[in-house]
Amino acid sequence: MHVLILGADGYLGWPTAMYFSQKGWNVTAVDNYFRRNACTELDVGMLYPLPSLQERAQLWYELTGHEIKVIIGDIAEPEICRSLFTGTRPYNWAKDTSFTGLPEVIVHYAEQPSAPYSLLNYHYADVTVTNNLRVTNNLMFAVRDLCPTAHLVKLGTMGEYGTPNIDIEEGWIDIEHKGRKDTFLFPRQASSLYHTTKIMDTDLLWFGTRTWNLRVTDLMQGPVYGIDTYESEQNERLRTLFNYDEIFGTVINRFITQAIAGYPLTVYGKGGQQRGYINIKDTLQCVYKAAENPPDAGRLKIYNQIMETYSVNELAELTQKAARKAGYKVTINHIDNPRKEAEDHYYNPQHQGLLDLGVLPHYLTEESMLEMIRTVEKFRKNIRKDVIFRGIKW
């Protein structure tokens, strides 16, 4: 079995590549280094330096004997995207890379993944919309034309749903209106431009799926936390990137780093914002289980990829407790909310589908937080306090 991982240099991409490789799959890892370049451009810092994708693939091969093939190119460009399925590399190809064959599964992470980045200013908004929509659309056409039976596993986000005043189902809802009934995509209304591009992705893929009988799974994931996975524990240079800044750092990763750095935990507004969270180890299980269970042709399968829900206040308090055990005194600082979002709302998302496929959750506990603290504090001297908060507003 052959899997293409698109966005393989990202926070989830590289661990996913190792996970499939470890399971015996042929893995082709594709990226244009968008994320690491953006981190450099915006000077957000990373907790530790990141070897290139090729260097990590080489190390992985030396340690395990499994080969991960690496392709560097921008698949927002349709000709480059299509070359993944034909091997015919277009003119703008820096390095000769051989054709790795048609995949059975395509994992699509190849998007700009940050809400604050998407709202830094109009330029970054344009980059986000252009990149995310072009990649998804050009990929959809490439699959339709060149690899129509492949299973496309797309990373969506729980943020597509926003915080409605009704229970959030897994992607679909039956509506009865004036005595008639139909089934629709669950209504979606996101609180950032980035999250809105994910709504648009879902609309695109649902159009393509039902029109051309594609097989697509859309994974509505909540914020991920964590560093190590079982694969990366073999060598620290196999670790995925770790951001703790306001732009690319997810909240739990940020809070842990702030606790270690002696930087008060920044809670936006009342802190009653509830979200669904997931450990990076469970992301890998979820993506793999989803990949192994393709929907019928023409069906868009949607899972809510979270394991538990927390409010920001609860996360801050849990971080405080865990950090105290490690000897850190942590304060919590409620600041004026720089975002337009509900700070106190109903939130009841269903998330049974992936558990039914056999995913075994790692829950967030003081112990698991303490474990993350022990890893992050090894790099304590690298933490830059100046990048933690920049006050990006919308």
Next chain:
Amino acid sequence: MHVLILGADGYLGWPTAMYFSQKGWNVTAVDNYFRRNACTELDVGMLYPLPSLQERAQLWYELTGHEIKVIIGDIAEPEICRSLFTGTRPYNWAKDTSFTGLPEVIVHYAEQPSAPYSLLNYHYADVTVTNNLRVTNNLMFAVRDLCPTAHLVKLGTMGEYGTPNIDIEEGWIDIEHKGRKDTFLFPRQASSLYHTTKIMDTDLLWFGTRTWNLRVTDLMQGPVYGIDTYESEQNERLRTLFNYDEIFGTVINRFITQAIAGYPLTVYGKGGQQRGYINIKDTLQCVYKAAENPPDAGRLKIYNQIMETYSVNELAELTQKAARKAGYKVTINHIDNPRKEAEDHYYNPQHQGLLDLGVLPHYLTEESMLEMIRTVEKFRKNIRKDVIFRGIKW
């Protein structure tokens, strides 16, 4: 009052520019000549040659004394889009054009408007997604940053709703689910890529509207028919473009031309596809009435811009009857549906909002069809039968 018309060289753009100008508004007409260039590139023919936007503005000025200022540039590019609101023209500006001042109203037609174009192949799909989303997004940010109190009147499409099995409301629906309630955008599920980009536009603008208190009206328009408007009747060189081909021609305009050319009316499949239709004269009324009635800041107002509904079979029969009166013998040819769409479905869209604002409908009748036939047959020798049907499939 000052209105920016974006996409002013298009089928609706130019008549809208004249309509506002006639009403005494200062009009700035903006286009990048996408539509006429695409017609040339794809060799689809037009019923008669089209003077440039500048030539038409000059003629309009000579006839009425009203000035329509013309700006040629591609507003998918953020710097060019923003220059409309600052007057600071970026480097890629061919002709010096002075700043026309901030508008009170912006009418946004600046999109690739054809479903078959969007699905010709992956290249045209990429062009459609990139153009339509970038224009809407960059315009939204330009308005937010530079002209936040302006009223943005956006052309959407009834095609966003598709053909659901429930009544179609004007943009919004109250949903009760498991004992709880909320209000959402009406569920949307379109039958082409082009129509899907319009769904995405609505999602984008709803995000911007509620986040930054913009004023946006989204007009869900059905297929438009017609040629002359009251303004264009002053001189035939003021007429808007007229396409009768499969890519850019709307169904009634195509049927009338086919009847005159002795080309059987091509009905896709069973012909039970129902849609809402509108005369081009009513489009102008609707856009104007909508412009005059801005929503409160932070509200997205949605109108369903149609005057009546017909099935394709009914349109074919009406064309046949009207053409018979003009001496044409017309046959109807049911062909295998080249599209994936329901051919027999429930369809009950609400469309009271614009009537409540005072729009006075022109309905489709044998007489109004006969009038169109009399205009189109003046150009009978220009009609190219080879461009009427190309068999574009999806």
